[in-house]
Amino acid sequence: MISKCYINCEIILDFNSLLFSILKKQNPDLNLSLNDVQENPKKYLETQELLLQNLCILKPQIGAIETLQFLESQHIQPIIYSEFGLQLQQHFPYLNWQEFTDSDQNSIFIDPRIDFCEQLLKKNLNVVLFKNHKLKDKEYWNQLLQNKPILFAESWETFPWQSFKLVTQPIFSADQYKVNECENAATKYWNTFIKLNPIEFTSKIIHGRNRGGTMLGIPTANLQISEEIHQLTKNLLPGVYAGITYLENVQYGGVLSIGYNPYFLDTPQTIEVHLYGEFQEDFYGANLRLIITHFLRPESDFRTFDHLIKAISNDKIIGRKLVC
16 A cells, blocks of 8 residues: 655756756756756856755746645645755745655656666665656667666656556646646746846847747747846846837837757757737837846756747746736
8 A cells, every 4th residue: 555655856846957957057058958967957057156046936847736745635645755855845835845765665656767766676665767858868778777677757647557556547637737826826826036136128029930939838028148138138048038129119028038049959048038919910129127036947948849838828927926
């Protein structure tokens, strides 16, 4: 009878997105897709200062909160562990933070580190490897998993609960991912941000890759990045921000992305702004004045396109509350 579930913090909170955003800021030329970087990113971290300063901005992994609620409904105690547990529990007291123990035979252990999972397996424990989705090389994964009796999951939606004789499964509906306008659990978990000293500049709207409106359902204005703008924004982590914009002397709230769009494997840095307004025409060539006021989250390489869409939906709602 399963009574506890030990879960590595990195697959409950989107810890690695913050870590990789910091690595990208520290060294823009670092290839984050290298297997060595993906397996042990902390060794490339120059200092923990930025990491500790921004822990409060972490968002839950898509599906994680529903999973925790499911475990509690099954009378299974979810226990979260991390080397940064003391710092994280200050910002996320709703999670059950405890020291890790590997002596409980009636528990499930979920971790993204294959070598650690192998150690637990040798003790005949119930282990699930939460695969690092950024290691997309299937041949590499097959080599790692060869002849190893390791259960694994690629997302919370595909977790093998049936292997532990649980007769029910978590329910992942579109509405459960979305932050609703009313105050609810999702709002609580996603409504984290850092208020910034305002950063202001004016830039020309240019043609982008035309993904915002056609693929993502969030039309954006792509901004030309001059050397002056680069200098003003160079200390910002790649991620999602909110702010105030002025277009043709009319004020609009906005939510924006500053970064490298890792899900789409884009390399050049972009600044893309979604304005809270209805527009019937494009404004290519027009000047947009932007005042960045809040940091919402680091950029993330999502497990699925569906996860990306749901996160963007949450970004829009949180941003609107802050700047409209």
